[in-house]
Every structure is written in structure tokens, then in C-alpha cells.
Amino acid sequence: MILENGHSTQYLKDFKDGKISKGLGIGCVLDDYLRFKHKQLNIVLGHDNVGKSYFMEWYFLALATTHDLKFTIWMGENSSGQVMRDLIQMYSGKRFQDLTYTEIKKHESFIEYYFTFISNTKLYKPKEMLDIIGSTKSDVGFIDPFTGLDRGMQHSDNYEFLNETRQFCNQSGKTLYISTHPNSESGRSGMIYPAEHHWFGHLKPPLKAHIEGGKPFLNRCDDMIVIHRLVKHPDMKFQTMIDVEKIKDRDTGGQQTELGNPLLFDFNSGLGFKIGGVDAIKRRNNPLSNELQTFYRIKE
Numbered sequence: 001m002i003l004e005n006g007h008s009t010q011y012l013k014d015f016k017d018g019k020i021s022k023g024l025g026i027g028c029v030l031d032d033y034l035r036f037k038h039k040q041l042n043i044v045l046g047h048d049n050v051g052k053s054y055f056m057e058w059y060f061l062a063l064a065t066t067h068d069l070k071f072t073i074w075m076g077e078n079s080s081g082q083v084m085r086d087l088i089q090m091y092s093g094k095r096f097q098d099l100t101y102t103e104i105k106k107h108e109s110f111i112e113y114y115f116t117f118i119s120n121t122k123l124y125k126p127k128e129m130l131d132i133i134g135s136t137k138s139d140v141g142f143i144d145p146f147t148g149l150d151r152g153m154q155h156s157d158n159y160e161f162l163n164e165t166r167q168f169c170n171q172s173g174k175t176l177y178i179s180t181h182p183n184s185e186s187g188r189s190g191m192i193y194p195a196e197h198h199w200f201g202h203l204k205p206p207l208k209a210h211i212e213g214g215k216p217f218l219n220r221c222d223d224m225i226v227i228h229r230l231v232k233h234p235d236m237k238f239q240t241m242i243d244v245e246k247i248k249d250r251d252t253g254g255q256q257t258e259l260g261n262p263l264l265f266d267f268n269s270g271l272g273f274k275i276g277g278v279d280a281i282k283r284r285n286n287p288l289s290n291e292l293q294t295f296y297r298i299k300e
Helices: 009-016 052-067 080-092 101-114 126-134 155-172 215-220 290-299
Strands: 041-045 071-075 115-117 140-144 175-180 223-228 239-247 263-266
Touching: 041 155, 041 215, 052 071, 052 080, 052 140, 052 175, 071 080, 071 126, 080 101, 080 115, 101 115, 126 140, 126 155, 155 175, 155 215
Parallel strands: 041 175, 041 223, 071 115, 071 140, 140 175
Antiparallel strands: 223 239, 239 263
């Protein structure tokens, strides 16, 4: 389909007048580097067991409570019950064991209003997963991890999947986050901090080039972040490192983090991450919207 002449006139005027809207932030320093934007394909990279899924749960909850965004998530390596427990604890700001059953039920209903869970009891082909996400009223889909799908393993299969996801975002208006792991090279001795470094012996974060599946993922995504944690360090194991490796459209907000200077998020005893003392989750004391009140009544 050929676009008609003048198809970009409004954009050019808006850019000239400084009217290009920024992506959505969550009210902390992360906004200087990463913004939520509609119709994007985003990649999340990190070693196993560093808390990729956990950090993304927090980020999504911050977006939900700040901007009323809704999410459909598939986590192939975590049960929906575990994720629900984590989200309730983050939203309540209390240890789960300190909550009453009444509080748990109320928070569960609140989370279910914003989060739809896809069962991980079966293997899904990429097209099946996209169809399920597309059938919901959510703004965002999360596939965690990509390597857990029933997919082909060839280079061409990766390109086919990425072309499908790009088309899905363009047509549906939804944003996709896809979590994945680095290749084997990223865990070898050359990726250990050297003797002269204060984190000697600990595993470095993977480089963006280490992503399993290679360059296609870097080429086709809009934004990419690397999540890392020094899981055996006595102090740093409670700090989650975020490196923003790619921002395709800086006009709408965001930029890469500096080399060797990741954003550090404190675990906050599992009650929602903090950075610079700021917890971005908005815990609502104001009256619920009519839509959410209706949802609660249906759940009850």
C-alpha cells in the first residue's frame, strides 16, 4: 500500500513545534532512561536466576498503578500463584504473611483487574501465544522466556518470529516485552570480573551481543534492557542492576545508560523496588473508578 502525499505533514509540524509526546514514566530516575511506549517490541536480557521476571513484575505494577495499563503475562518458569503472591506483597507494602485473608482477597481482585495470566501447563507455538495476547483487552503482553516457546531453532525461525511480533505490535497497538537468556559464551571465564575489580570473581552482566538467537533480536527490537544481579555477593545480591542498551526512538524519551554505570534498584525486602529512596508503585487510597468498583462486585 502506497501512502498518499502529506502522510507525514502533521508529524513534521508537531516535531517542529516540540509537541511530540514522551513515553510514560513511573516517577523515578528510570524515566530518564526508559519510557513505556505503545506498539513497541522490547527485549529483556539476563542470566538465569538474577530476578528478570521479578523486576518486570514490579515495573508492570508501577505502570498499572500509575497509568491504568493492563497486562497479559505468560511466565513459563514461574507459577501464577507465585507471581500473584509477589504482586500482592509489592502492592500492599507488607510481608505476605502479615496480611489478613480479607486483605489478600481484596489485593488479589485488584491485581486480577490489571493482570491476565496465561497458563504455563502446555507448550505454545509463537503464533498461538500472540493470538492469546491479541484476544485480550490488555495494553501489554509479556512472553517470559522466549526460549520456553515451542519454536524452531534455526536463524530463519528467529527472524520469522520477530517479523510476526513486529507485525503484531503494529496491527494490535499492543506493546510486547520478550524475556530471553544469553548464550553460553556469556557465562565463561572471560565474563568474570578480574582480580583488580572490587567485584572480583563474580559474573558480569551479559553484553547485548550475547543474546541467544543473535543479532536479529537486536536489529528488530525497539528498546532493550539487561537485568543483572551479583547473586553470591553478600551486599550486592540485594541490588538489581538495569542497563538500558537500546532506545530506538529517543525523541519520545529514553537513553542508554553509561558503560559500567547501571541503575541500581534496591530489593526493599520484597516490598517493591526502590531507587534513590523512591518506590514507584502507587498505592491507592482514593475512591476506585466505577469500572474497578464494578469489577470488585463481580469478583465478590
